[in-house]
Amino acid sequence: MSLPIPVCAACGEAAFPELFVCPSCAGTTWRYEPVEHGMLEGSTVNARDGVHVGLVRVPLGPLVVARVEGAAQAGDEVALDADGLVPVARPI
Amino acid sequence: MSGAPEARIVGAAEVPYTRHPADDVSTESLLADAFVRVLADAGIERSAVDGLGVASFMLPPDRAIDLAWKIGVRARWLMDDGNGGVSGIQLLQHAARAIESGDASTIVLLSGDHFDEGGFRQMVDRYNLVTEKYLAKIPTGGPNPLFAMITRKQMDERGLTREDYGRLVVAQRRWASLNPGAVYRSPLTLQEYLDAPAVAEPLHRLDCVPVVSGADALVVSGSGDGVKIRALRSLYNYDGQRGDGLRTGIAEIADDLWRDAGVGPGDVDVISVYDDYPAMAIAQLDDLGLVPDGDIAAFLRHRVEGERLPVNTSGGQLSAGQAGCAGGMIGLVEAFTQLTGRAGDRQVEHARLAVVTGYGMVLYRYGGCANAVVLEGP
Numbered sequence: 509m510s511l512p513i514p515v516c517a518a519c520g521e522a523a524f525p526e527l528f529v530c531p532s533c534a535g536t537t538w539r540y541e542p543v544e545h546g547m548l549e550g551s552t553v554n555a556r557d558g559v560h561v562g563l564v565r566v567p568l569g570p571l572v573v574a575r576v577e578g579a580a581q582a583g584d585e586v587a588l589d590a591d592g593l594v595p596v597a598r599p600i
Numbered sequence: 601m602s603g604a605p606e607a608r609i610v611g612a613a614e615v616p617y618t619r620h621p622a623d624d625v626s627t628e629s630l631l632a633d634a635f636v637r638v639l640a641d642a643g644i645e646r647s648a649v650d651g652l653g654v655a656s657f658m659l660p661p662d663r664a665i666d667l668a669w670k671i672g673v674r675a676r677w678l679m680d681d682g683n684g685g686v687s688g689i690q691l692l693q694h695a696a697r698a699i700e701s702g703d704a705s706t707i708v709l710l711s712g713d714h715f716d717e718g719g720f721r722q723m724v725d726r727y728n729l730v731t732e733k734y735l736a737k738i739p740t741g742g743p744n745p746l747f748a749m750i751t752r753k754q755m756d757e758r759g760l761t762r763e764d765y766g767r768l769v770v771a772q773r774r775w776a777s778l779n780p781g782a783v784y785r786s787p788l789t790l791q792e793y794l795d796a797p798a799v800a801e802p803l804h805r806l807d808c809v810p811v812v813s814g815a816d817a818l819v820v821s822g823s824g825d826g827v828k829i830r831a832l833r834s835l836y837n838y839d840g841q842r843g844d845g846l847r848t849g850i851a852e853i854a855d856d857l858w859r860d861a862g863v864g865p866g867d868v869d870v871i872s873v874y875d876d877y878p879a880m881a882i883a884q885l886d887d888l889g890l891v892p893d894g895d896i897a898a899f900l901r902h903r904v905e906g907e908r909l910p911v912n913t914s915g916g917q918l919s920a921g922q923a924g925c926a927g928g929m930i931g932l933v934e935a936f937t938q939l940t941g942r943a944g945d946r947q948v949e950h951a952r953l954a955v956v957t958g959y960g961m962v963l964y965r966y967g968g969c970a971n972a973v974v975l976e977g978p
């Protein structure tokens with residue numbers, strides 16, 4: 509139960525999604541750090557299909573667009589997971 | 601620079617946008633139609649055209665060269681640009697430089713798209729690789745949820761309500777009611793705006809541009825009277841998607857733009873901002889410096905609603921719909937129409953200066969591209 513976040517091996521800058529050249533140090537080697545939770549900064553619901561979409565701030569810095577499953581509200585800590593490549597946020 | 605030609609816009613045209621085009625309409629037929637119309641508007645022969653620039657999402661696998669062949673243009677300058685909301689100003693920038701450096705003398709710029717239902721879904725889900733991999737499978741169903749969350753953040757930070765956004769939408773619809781070319785022309789009340797069904801809170805149906813088919817065109821020339829480019833600035837990938845999307849790249853080019861133009865935001869007579877969503881149109885108005893005290897709600901109430909500030913006087917995309925890449929040129933065509941005094945019932949009196957912005961290309965969470973131009977009438 510975690511979401512892999514790309515982190516520059518040279519300077520530790522985190523990005524999401526993955527980049528090729530680090531925006532901070534121009535490094536080109538990336539490792540992936542599993543992140544288990546973050547803070548839901550905002551969310552909305554697509555009226556057409558009822559899918560909840562949220563913005564999650566991960567502790568490493570980046571804002572991640574996630575599918576929100578379950579009743580989480582802006583300001584809540586959420587658990588992060590990945591469905592394939594897709595970030596998923598759930599209430600803790 | 602004595603003797604070097606000065607590029608001017610000498611013609612503009614729009615193939616009327618429509619929700620339900622005829623069966624034989626295609627992206628290339630719309631672009632070809634725009635080409636024929638803009639030659640007529642500029643009063644030039646096809647044989648005078650020696651440059652062609654094309655912006656379209658759906659034209660591929662064809663490119664500008666295929667279109668050049670099919671519309672019979674023998675070009676010394678050729679450019680493809682699929683950068684959506686910034687493509688019009690980007691094409692204009694490069695065309696003007698090409699003319700001023702002698703690469704070409706008369707350039708036609710075309711932008712437009714036709715979508716069928718499947719084609720639109722595919723474009724939305726494969727907008728770029730990041731969308732395909734990280735957003736389409738959520739599924740976000742396109743950019744609406746992203747801009748819903750940006751709108752919510754703008755509401756919280758700037759103290760805005762849905763009524764405030766509605767003032768801009770209703771004002772644009774009032775302009776559209778005076779424009780025979782707009783798709784949605786029936787006057788709109790604030791209550792109707794508020795009552796429209798939710799798309800993704802806080803966005804409702806009238807906050808989202810409908811998908812239409814259509815095309816726009818410009819002629820840029822080194823000779824003849826026309827609309828002058830006083831200043832043009834661009835900024836792409838301005839923040840590496842590390843911000844909140846509320847401040848566009850326009851904020852970072854505005855000072856240079858106004859300095860180059862030798863005028864300030866209060867001096868322009870006509871304003872066209874890229875209006876894919878009211879929140880982003882408002883962000884660009886703010887970034888341009890049109891809201892000097894930062895009180896957006898008061899600006900919308902007093903300047904846009906009360907004084908009928910000429911913002912998106914064609915009705916904009918919110919009243920015309922979004923014809924793909926044509927959305928990046930619709931503001932230029934309207935500014936040209938206003939500055940040449942041919943805007944009919946919606947003509948802004950004594951319109952001499954216009955500012956037009958481009959915004960867009962959602963890289964992940966918001967648009968990564970911005971540009972702006974200050975135009976001066978003949």
Ligand SMILES: [Zn+2]
Pocket residue numbers: 516517518519520521530531532533534535
């Ligand atoms: Zn680095």
